[in-house]
Amino acid sequence: MSTSGLPPLYTTLICATTSIVLLTLWNIRRQKSKLPFPPGPKRFPFVGNLIQAATSGLSMWQTASQWGKTYGDAIFLDVVGFPALVLNSQDVAVDLLAKRSSHYSSRPRFVMPVLAGWEWTTATLPFGAKLKKHRAILQKFFLSPDVLNYTDVQQRNCHIFLQGLLDSPEKYDKYAHRLPTSILMMNVYGHEGSYAPTPTSKLVINFDFYFFYIFLDLLPWMQSLPEWFPGTNFMRVAREGRVLSSRVRHELYRLTKKKMRDGTAKESMTTKFLGDAAANNVDNPASYEAEEEEFADVAAMVYLAGGDTTSTAIMNLILAVLKFPETMYRAQEEIDRVVGSDRLPTFEDRDNLPYVNALWEVLGPFALPRCTTQDDEYRGYRIPAGTLVLPNVWAIANNPDVYPDPSAFKPERWLPGGANVESIRPMDYIFGYGRRICPGRVWVEHLLFITAASLLATFNIERALDVNGEPIPISNVVHDETSFIRFVTPSACTFKPRSEKAARLIREAASTGPAWS
Numbered sequence: 001m002s003t004s005g006l007p008p009l010y011t012t013l014i015c016a017t018t019s020i021v022l023l024t025l026w027n028i029r030r031q032k033s034k035l036p037f038p039p040g041p042k043r044f045p046f047v048g049n050l051i052q053a054a055t056s057g058l059s060m061w062q063t064a065s066q067w068g069k070t071y072g073d074a075i076f077l078d079v080v081g082f083p084a085l086v087l088n089s090q091d092v093a094v095d096l097l098a099k100r101s102s103h104y105s106s107r108p109r110f111v112m113p114v115l116a117g118w119e120w121t122t123a124t125l126p127f128g129a130k131l132k133k134h135r136a137i138l139q140k141f142f143l144s145p146d147v148l149n150y151t152d153v154q155q156r157n158c159h160i161f162l163q164g165l166l167d168s169p170e171k172y173d174k175y176a177h178r179l180p181t182s183i184l185m186m187n188v189y190g191h192e193g194s195y196a197p198t199p200t201s202k203l204v205i206n207f208d209f210y211f212f213y214i215f216l217d218l219l220p221w222m223q224s225l226p227e228w229f230p231g232t233n234f235m236r237v238a239r240e241g242r243v244l245s246s247r248v249r250h251e252l253y254r255l256t257k258k259k260m261r262d263g264t265a266k267e268s269m270t271t272k273f274l275g276d277a278a279a280n281n282v283d284n285p286a287s288y289e290a291e292e293e294e295f296a297d298v299a300a301m302v303y304l305a306g307g308d309t310t311s312t313a314i315m316n317l318i319l320a321v322l323k324f325p326e327t328m329y330r331a332q333e334e335i336d337r338v339v340g341s342d343r344l345p346t347f348e349d350r351d352n353l354p355y356v357n358a359l360w361e362v363l364g365p366f367a368l369p370r371c372t373t374q375d376d377e378y379r380g381y382r383i384p385a386g387t388l389v390l391p392n393v394w395a396i397a398n399n400p401d402v403y404p405d406p407s408a409f410k411p412e413r414w415l416p417g418g419a420n421v422e423s424i425r426p427m428d429y430i431f432g433y434g435r436r437i438c439p440g441r442v443w444v445e446h447l448l449f450i451t452a453a454s455l456l457a458t459f460n461i462e463r464a465l466d467v468n469g470e471p472i473p474i475s476n477v478v479h480d481e482t483s484f485i486r487f488v489t490p491s492a493c494t495f496k497p498r499s500e501k502a503a504r505l506i507r508e509a510a511s512t513g514p515a516w517s
């Protein structure tokens, strides 16, 4: 509508109002950019807070928790020039990562993982259309057990796991790794066994490994140096990474497609997805190909994301039981009462085993960094776009104001009448927040329940004794304190079947399951 026909008073009013609104907006913006950053330790030129974190003698999560006592639960850091924000409490993590997820849901993109060919992985994708497609596929297959009927596969493999412990208990860490990877292999591709493309692949697939090369983000011109130039070792590492990435992405997937052509493929996420995609794109081969390419990435991502995380949770469970044997006896008393000794536990028992359910929530701290996509203001502080946001799950889980005696393993704290029955539970933070919350969480919950219940129904797990009959100290070693996953090394311990009958039940159940290669 034109204002030319309006009386002069109206025109003046409209102009005045518009000017006031524009001035106010400009002022808010100016104020915002004048706001201070959230509090944090003194930042030094070039290195920022890196030296303080590296020399504190604690893990980075513990150091950040200590800083929290002085600076509060949102701490601003400088990581060699990159702004970073550590979130030390559940309230702040939910406020930012869940309630403001529109601009806290991206991931930082570092040079080296991209050079090494891992830019397709769901967990590193920036927020956008591609990520939404990946997550839609993951949620379709993993949020409900019914689509892939994965509880069946989990239960059968769990029996094989128990048989492994009967036969070679000293290999328990290998079996703890093989359990989730074999199930994922079947769920995702329909293959039996687990998979490692090369013996060193574990190292290179752990993305934290690439953070060593963060100097490339500060000195991007180094990528143009000739390969003979000193300090360009990253080029060789990146080349090896690309070969590995391509194998992880395609090998298992192509094998399933071959089996589908031969008519020997077992039902899996891949056969189901390709079947639906073919039916929906009968007249549009280009669209089918695009969907297929996208899907192969998601499938490979599941295998990468689910193995080490879930096997670490199983190792933590065993460690917790070794450290606090009374929890094992209490769980066994509940299992004996509910399940009896004539059969192995099943998923139908889950609701009747509250103590066992409380017991498996002992997963180690694990989190993935986020990256902000817009400037933000929070509690009177400025958080610039491009800030690396790190949820400190360790600090949240070890907050003595929420959890009395936080490092003691007391599953009963979650039960009716327990100290933490009203508090947030580990399940509320160990799988992340908002739009990037872990899409594998329901699958994990099922597997950890059946593993804990079956393991404790059939075995007594105890510390091994030395030549003098004294218990050998538990290995508490975490492989790599800087890793996003707190890997646990195995302890000297024994897995004794609770009875002849328990051993027989295991052998009978395992004889109907798949063989682990």
Ligand code: HEM
Residues within 6 Å of the ligand: 122, 123, 124, 125, 135, 138, 142, 301, 302, 303, 305, 306, 307, 309, 310, 313, 363, 366, 367, 368, 369, 430, 431, 432, 433, 434, 435, 436, 437, 438, 439, 440, 441, 443, 444
């Ligand atoms: C104990 C086991 C596991 C734990 C503790 C865990 C935890 C997490 C956490 C904390 C995140 C980051 C969430 C965020 O940024 O807020 C994540 C992301 C992810 N998880 Fe899991 N996870 C586990 C197992 C699995 C499994 C079995 C799968 C396979 C389906 C899986 C697939 C993924 C994927 C694809 C992402 C990236 C999601 C994205 O960036 O949007 N995880 N997980």
